[in-house]
Amino acid sequence: MKRTITHLADGRELIYFDLRDDADHSAVDTRDLPPRPYASELRYDPLMDEWVAVARHRQTRTHLPSADECPLCPAHPGSEIPSPYDVAVFENRFPSFSFNVGEYEQVGGLSEVRPGIGRCEVVCFTSDHDASFSSLSDEQVELVMEAWADRTAELSALPGVEQVFCFENRGEEIGITLPHPHGQIYAYPYVTPRTRQMLDAAARHRGGNLFADVLAAERRGPRVVGSNEHWTAFVPAAARYPFEVHVYPHRRVPDIPALSSEERASFGPLYTDVLRRLDGLFGVSMPYIAAWHQAPVTYRRDLAHLHLQLFSIRRAPNKLKYLAGSESAMGAFVNDVLPEEAARMLRESR
Numbered sequence: 001m002k003r004t005i006t007h008l009a010d011g012r013e014l015i016y017f018d019l020r021d022d023a024d025h026s027a028v029d030t031r032d033l034p035p036r037p038y039a040s041e042l043r044y045d046p047l048m049d050e051w052v053a054v055a056r057h058r059q060t061r062t063h064l065p066s067a068d069e070c071p072l073c074p075a076h077p078g079s080e081i082p083s084p085y086d087v088a089v090f091e092n093r094f095p096s097f098s099f100n101v102g103e104y105e106q107v108g109g110l111s112e113v114r115p116g117i118g119r120c121e122v123v124c125f126t127s128d129h130d131a132s133f134s135s136l137s138d139e140q141v142e143l144v145m146e147a148w149a150d151r152t153a154e155l156s157a158l159p160g161v162e163q164v165f166c167f168e169n170r171g172e173e174i175g176i177t178l179p180h181p182h183g184q185i186y187a188y189p190y191v192t193p194r195t196r197q198m199l200d201a202a203a204r205h206r207g208g209n210l211f212a213d214v215l216a217a218e219r220r221g222p223r224v225v226g227s228n229e230h231w232t233a234f235v236p237a238a239a240r241y242p243f244e245v246h247v248y249p250h251r252r253v254p255d256i257p258a259l260s261s262e263e264r265a266s267f268g269p270l271y272t273d274v275l276r277r278l279d280g281l282f283g284v285s286m287p288y289i290a291a292w293h294q295a296p297v298t299y300r301r302d303l304a305h306l307h308l309q310l311f312s313i314r315r316a317p318n319k320l321k322y323l324a325g326s327e328s329a330m331g332a333f334v335n336d337v338l339p340e341e342a343a344r345m346l347r348e349s350r
């Protein structure tokens with residue numbers, strides 16, 4: 001594996017991860033790019049005890065370009081990536097969080113305003129525009145994991161960063177703006193609400209570690225979708241989405257950098273199998289969100305257990321689940337598919 005750090009025309013960092021040691025990344029980004037936008041502002045919601053990032057520049061993002069205009073396909077005039085690559089990571093041109101801090105005024109009320117420092121990166125899983133994560137080779141998935149591990153370690157060390165989140169949004173139904181296979185990484189300047197809630201539950205839990213106890217119970221139960229020596233994929237008992245799968249390493253580690261090389265190598269074969277089963281359910285490409293839950297940099301880090309949460313909003317061949325009144329306004333989920341039935345359908349898929 002070879003790592004090469006370069007910079008784009010506007011100063012953003014671009015990092016190549018290559019399988020071959022002789023990869024050549026001497027090509028230079030010669031575009032005339034506008035100055036980088038300022039970091040969004042963070043506004044505190046005192047009722048929810050949560051931060052909201054307000055990013056006004058993101059309305060002008062590139063929307064669903066064709067392959068010859070795709071900014072993630074390498075080595076053409078409009079590309080973000082000047083030379084061919086195996087995996088490439090670069091700073092998002094339209095970031096929600098960045099260290100490029102502008103002026104921020106207080107807005108009154110009980111809402112404190114502070115700059116949204118942090119970093120947002122784009123991870124290109126392959127240079128093949130028409131591929132998908134499920135079609136990556138095991139070797140390519142391992143390289144993506146190397147990139148996630150590298151970025152998690154590096155971003156966690158930045159001043160003010162409290163949590164690093166690697167994720168993939170896939171499908172127009174989820175709202176992706178670029179069809180090229182890619183994911184994103186957010187380095188947040190706070191602990192996200194869901195992570196805080198899970199870790200607080202783990203702190204209240206009696207017995208062993210909460211996540212490890214859940215995993216041990218699920219491994220014996222009816223909702224397992226697949227497993228191998230190091231990982232198990234299961235539909236959680238209280239799944240919120242019609243098709244939701246959690247993938248856990250058997251050994252409790254805080255984050256991707258803490259995985260052994262054997263654990264990293266055995267993730268791809270199981271995960272891509274689960275993704276293909278998801279696509280096989282209705283014979284149509286499934287929109288999904290794949291979210292790595294990693295330990296925050298400091299908050300209750302010792303209680304965390306790395307896992308991947310994969311879920312789709314498609315509940316039938318031509319029906320999507322929308323987060324409507326109960327879910328959006330109350331945070332109270334209603335799921336139309338029995339989790340045991342979803343697990344059975346996924347096991348029998350393909």
Ligand SMILES: [Zn+2]
Nearest residue numbers: 070073129180
């Ligand atoms: Zn592309």
